[in-house]
Amino acid sequence: MVVDVVLKPEISDPQGQAVLGALGRLGHSGVRSVRQGKHFVLEVDGDPDEAELRQIAETLLANPVIEDVELHLPTD
Amino acid sequence: MVVDVVLKPEISDPQGQAVLGALGRLGHSGVRSVRQGKHFVLEVDGDPDEAELRQIAETLLANPVIEDVELHLPTD
Amino acid sequence: MSLDTVELAARTPDDEQPYAELGLRAEEYQRIKDILGRRPTTAELAMYSVMWSEHCSYKSSKVHLRRFGDLPPSDALLVGIGENAGVVDVGDGYAVTFKVESHNHPSYVEPYQGAATGVGGIVRDILTMGARPVAVMDSLRFGRADAPDTARVLPGVVAGVGGYGNCLGLPNIGGELLFDDCYAGNPLVNALCVGVMRHEDVRLAKAEGTGNKVVLFGARTGGDGIGGVSVLASETFDDSADGQRGPAKRPSVQVGDPFTEKLLIEACLEIFAADLVTGIQDLGGAGLSCATSELASAGTGGMHIDLDAVPLRDSTLTPAEILMSESQERMCAIVEPDEVDAFLAVCRKWDVPATVIGEVTDGDRLVVDWHGQRIVDVPPRTVAHEGPVYERPMAPPADLDALQADAPPSSSADLRADWLAVVSSPDGADKTWVTEQYDRYVRGNTVLAQPEDAGVVRIDEQSNRGIALALDGNARFARLDPYTGAQLNLAEAYRNVAVSGARPLAVTNCLNFGSPEEPEVMWQFAEAVRGLADGCRELGLPVTGGNVSLYNQTGETAINPTPVIGVLGVHEDVTRRVPGGWRADGETVLLLGETRPEFGGSAWAAVVHGHLGGRPPALDLTAERALAELMVRLAAEGLVSSAHDVADGGLAQALTESALRYGTGARLGLAGDPTAALFSESVARVVVTTADAGAVRAAAEAAGVPVTELGTTGGDALVVDGALELPLAELREAWTATLPALFGSPEVAVGTVPAGTVPTS
Amino acid sequence: MRIGVITFPGSLDDGDAARAVRLAGGEPVSLWHAEHDLKDVDAVVLPGGFSYGDYLRAGAIAARAPLMRDVVARARQGLPVLGICNGFQVLCESGLLPGALTRNSHLHFRNRDQQLLVARADTAWTSSYTAGQRITIPVKNGEGRYVAAPAELDRLEGEGRVVVRYVNGNPNGSSRDIAGVCSEDGRVVGLMPHPEHAVEELTGPGTDGLGFFTSVLAAVVAA
Ligand SMILES: Nc1ncnc2c1ncn2[C@@H]1O[C@H](COP(=O)(O)OP(=O)(O)O)[C@@H](O)[C@H]1O
Numbered sequence A, B: 001m002v003v004d005v006v007l008k009p010e011i012s013d014p015q016g017q018a019v020l021g022a023l024g025r026l027g028h029s030g031v032r033s034v035r036q037g038k039h040f041v042l043e044v045d046g047d048p049d050e051a052e053l054r055q056i057a058e059t060l061l062a063n064p065v066i067e068d069v070e071l072h073l074p075t076d
Numbered sequence C: 001m002s003l004d005t006v007e008l009a010a011r012t013p014d015d016e017q018p019y020a021e022l023g024l025r026a027e028e029y030q031r032i033k034d035i036l037g038r039r040p041t042t043a044e045l046a047m048y049s050v051m052w053s054e055h056c057s058y059k060s061s062k063v064h065l066r067r068f069g070d071l072p073p074s075d076a077l078l079v080g081i082g083e084n085a086g087v088v089d090v091g092d093g094y095a096v097t098f099k100v101e102s103h104n105h106p107s108y109v110e111p112y113q114g115a116a117t118g119v120g121g122i123v124r125d126i127l128t129m130g131a132r133p134v135a136v137m138d139s140l141r142f143g144r145a146d147a148p149d150t151a152r153v154l155p156g157v158v159a160g161v162g163g164y165g166n167c168l169g170l171p172n173i174g175g176e177l178l179f180d181d182c183y184a185g186n187p188l189v190n191a192l193c194v195g196v197m198r199h200e201d202v203r204l205a206k207a208e209g210t211g212n213k214v215v216l217f218g219a220r221t222g223g224d225g226i227g228g229v230s231v232l233a234s235e236t237f238d239d240s241a242d243g244q245r246g247p248a249k250r251p252s253v254q255v256g257d258p259f260t261e262k263l264l265i266e267a268c269l270e271i272f273a274a275d276l277v278t279g280i281q282d283l284g285g286a287g288l289s290c291a292t293s294e295l296a297s298a299g300t301g302g303m304h305i306d307l308d309a310v311p312l313r314d315s316t317l318t319p320a321e322i323l324m325s326e327s328q329e330r331m332c333a334i335v336e337p338d339e340v341d342a343f344l345a346v347c348r349k350w351d352v353p354a355t356v357i358g359e360v361t362d363g364d365r366l367v368v369d370w371h372g373q374r375i376v377d378v379p380p381r382t383v384a385h386e387g388p389v390y391e392r393p394m395a396p397p398a399d400l401d402a403l404q405a406d407a408p409p410s411s412s413a414d415l416r417a418d419w420l421a422v423v424s425s426p427d428g429a430d431k432t433w434v435t436e437q438y439d440r441y442v443r444g445n446t447v448l449a450q451p452e453d454a455g456v457v458r459i460d461e462q463s464n465r466g467i468a469l470a471l472d473g474n475a476r477f478a479r480l481d482p483y484t485g486a487q488l489n490l491a492e493a494y495r496n497v498a499v500s501g502a503r504p505l506a507v508t509n510c511l512n513f514g515s516p517e518e519p520e521v522m523w524q525f526a527e528a529v530r531g532l533a534d535g536c537r538e539l540g541l542p543v544t545g546g547n548v549s550l551y552n553q554t555g556e557t558a559i560n561p562t563p564v565i566g567v568l569g570v571h572e573d574v575t576r577r578v579p580g581g582w583r584a585d586g587e588t589v590l591l592l593g594e595t596r597p598e599f600g601g602s603a604w605a606a607v608v609h610g611h612l613g614g615r616p617p618a619l620d621l622t623a624e625r626a627l628a629e630l631m632v633r634l635a636a637e638g639l640v641s642s643a644h645d646v647a648d649g650g651l652a653q654a655l656t657e658s659a660l661r662y663g664t665g666a667r668l669g670l671a672g673d674p675t676a677a678l679f680s681e682s683v684a685r686v687v688v689t690t691a692d693a694g695a696v697r698a699a700a701e702a703a704g705v706p707v708t709e710l711g712t713t714g715g716d717a718l719v720v721d722g723a724l725e726l727p728l729a730e731l732r733e734a735w736t737a738t739l740p741a742l743f744g745s746p747e748v749a750v751g752t753v754p755a756g757t758v759p760t761s
Numbered sequence D: 001m002r003i004g005v006i007t008f009p010g011s012l013d014d015g016d017a018a019r020a021v022r023l024a025g026g027e028p029v030s031l032w033h034a035e036h037d038l039k040d041v042d043a044v045v046l047p048g049g050f051s052y053g054d055y056l057r058a059g060a061i062a063a064r065a066p067l068m069r070d071v072v073a074r075a076r077q078g079l080p081v082l083g084i085c086n087g088f089q090v091l092c093e094s095g096l097l098p099g100a101l102t103r104n105s106h107l108h109f110r111n112r113d114q115q116l117l118v119a120r121a122d123t124a125w126t127s128s129y130t131a132g133q134r135i136t137i138p139v140k141n142g143e144g145r146y147v148a149a150p151a152e153l154d155r156l157e158g159e160g161r162v163v164v165r166y167v168n169g170n171p172n173g174s175s176r177d178i179a180g181v182c183s184e185d186g187r188v189v190g191l192m193p194h195p196e197h198a199v200e201e202l203t204g205p206g207t208d209g210l211g212f213f214t215s216v217l218a219a220v221v222a223a
């Protein structure tokens, strides 16, 4: 299973900003915005229990106060 | 465009290990392994130039000494 | 809905406004109407509501804090209470500014960011005064160490304090870490910053000079920290294209960007050096509302702001939200028109966005325009400096008499077991696991840092002039007697500074209390302030500033009153500083000061007996003063090789820390009752080691400080003749294992550091 | 002897590096990341800090600064370069040194006085020491774990490219206790610990770090 954790859109993202700045200085002016998040790859024994995985993602992998999660189950 | 950066398999990943350990403590014993990487979301003006984006991903967003990249272009 | 303008407000005097949801009382709302002669606009209401909040207006505490202003004038004080931070003359043309501030509630909601932005905020206060920030400290309180929520909050707070301060290049030179059930659900995160400048470089927050420009610089403005007032967002504004916007999208959490703050520091210092500003103010709580109204209020004229010029991170923000946003890493400067280009050039060099957003006018109004319409037109003083003031009812806690009558046990059944219990308790245990996460070396001027009694920083590499700082905030003492407790904290910080050999010079404080609407809390607060003021008068020290944090409670239960007191001292020559820790064998161990059987509020009573009651130790500021003078003299004459004050955990704690520092034991003899000798927390005591006991005795006698010879350093155990023997290895194991066992595993760190804020090298 | 110290946005220990150069008897020269101007220096120090906030990866953005192109070119011709902590990360990111620095295995920033073993005392930056000498200097980092593919590590060891190793405890989980490495010619050295914080008894754990800076002065004279 893959879980991407991204900052909520209204939360400022200094890392993404820094990457955007670097891209500008390197001449890649076509990039308009960059947001940086975390990417988790989980290997699960047997059949994944979607509810459990969702709970893991939302409570452990992400901080719901400022982050959102996107789950990509193997069947996706 | 979305770019996922993951550590090469031969490089150990203490962050993933820590998540795995935390999962074990919380009783989620079905998860066998966790690897943690980075997730970038880039917005591009106009038509994305795939070669340029690939170069950005491979030379700036990831450090090829230790990391692999996966590109997901909008058309994916 | 359309924009609420001054003109519209005048035409629709009876429109309902959500003043109560914004925390204003009916009579406060009425007062705003009286001031303006009409109802406020939405933007004005936003400004008044944040600026008249307890946090910004000090409406409950003001009447009490006046006591600090009434202290006799001090020659050392260059700038007193009221500015962003007080400024003290430390000699040779150097001025020092220091202040401690709380970020308690945000750190509970999002520990990493709450703590990080707490550090960021206090650093900007110091920068605003014209100083280069040179060090930080942190005073932390959490619920029980083994409570699950403490494991959630503490690692994030520590990582946040470290992540932000380390990234700014500010050494962390000390602090406190204490645990108590009363902080479950309400941790305390108090951060101190100290900065140094030349006398002539002091800057003030005022807008002078008609036609001078108002420049906003630093990070762009987003919706940070305005979640609580989203009631205004839903009220006034057209929904933008996606039709989605509304209260839910406004975060109540502020996210810190220490890199931007580092650039802001460097840019400001270059701007100060080139003399490009006439006034400057940081943006903290209440954001632009605060900065503009305070600058205008302190100045002579008015101010005009064009809100459209404010660079936004989020284009959906309403004007009221822009005025209230607490986005971090922003500053506001008043710049003469001729200097604007030079000012902007410095900002460009450091990649700091900067924008002219208005100018100083010759009127006496603060006016704000948005899309060509007037949305604010107010007398700035009424926003910034003439908020409501309350004399809230006060009453001693109903349980106080019973608490004070409940004297603690006074005799130990097993000295050895109690010793180990005290030093291995979370409060007494080695704090290395925390302090290793802080950079203490950066800038290369850290002379002493944790675990020393005081942090010491060199401020001049030629003359070796330096400063010392300590923070102390024992809340058990303050719970038992807030008047004495505040003074005891002052005494401890004063002593800690003097132990290093520094001459104490000035005081700051952060007063953490429960709800001022509770008469019992208000009484505790008033007593603590009265105590601190009386203590400062007696020691001849000015209070240069501080911070008040109220409403620290979980449900109905207030925290123990926690006045955290910081004392600043001066070293003429930091090479004479006295460090802690025993290094050499064969030195004489002396106890300076007098020990009485005093266990009320002691660590021993708490750890061993789970007891809190009785009276705190008797205060003796005369003895503290004599002891401090003695310590300064011993340092100057190089008569002692180490010194450590005796406080929480009594002599047992002080001996443990001294012996374990470099692994040097001692053989000691204790006179009198051994429980009192080891665990009493009598004040005005210091343990020193010396190769010249005679000289120390003579100096102590001249100063009127009692001396007791305890024994001699050496060996690999602490041996108390006839009582106990503690091999250092065993003691070290007990003392060091506690915090790593609770918080040290990588699993605990999972999730403490949010995406977007990885603190690294 | 002119020793340049580069300041990137977010550099923190640049003042400390300059002080160390001065105490060693050299003349520190400040260099600005955005200018293509090495000001005729005889050697360069990349100081510690959080260049560009260390957002993305530590050192990644600074490695792409204009002045770094000049540093890389000159280093390949033998200009002595020392990267300390963030500077080491920049050198790895710019390809002047092998390997990479990643998040500490315990996931915390860690600052402590660290014992090191000097494995190579014949580089431009370590000739004041003797091989096998133990020195104590501060370490402080959050991303200091040195990694490389196992075969690469074998190669580095075989070529004797490890300059300093952690002893008495590995503060960050670095592979094979590697604290610092050098280029093939021994002129470019990078290490995570901070010699510039151990140059005065008053402010450091001792003066064991001074040797890095006295070494380069000798190397420049010899060259
Ligand atoms: N949160 C913290 N941040 C920085 N330093 C700390 C912190 N907590 C404790 N320390 C340091 O650890 C040392 C021991 O703390 P403590 O026992 O509370 O000192 P004291 O008894 O002198 O008040 C002191 O040097 C103190 O500055």
Ligand SMILES: [Mg+2]
Binding pocket: C453, C496, C645, C647
């Ligand atoms: Mg102390």
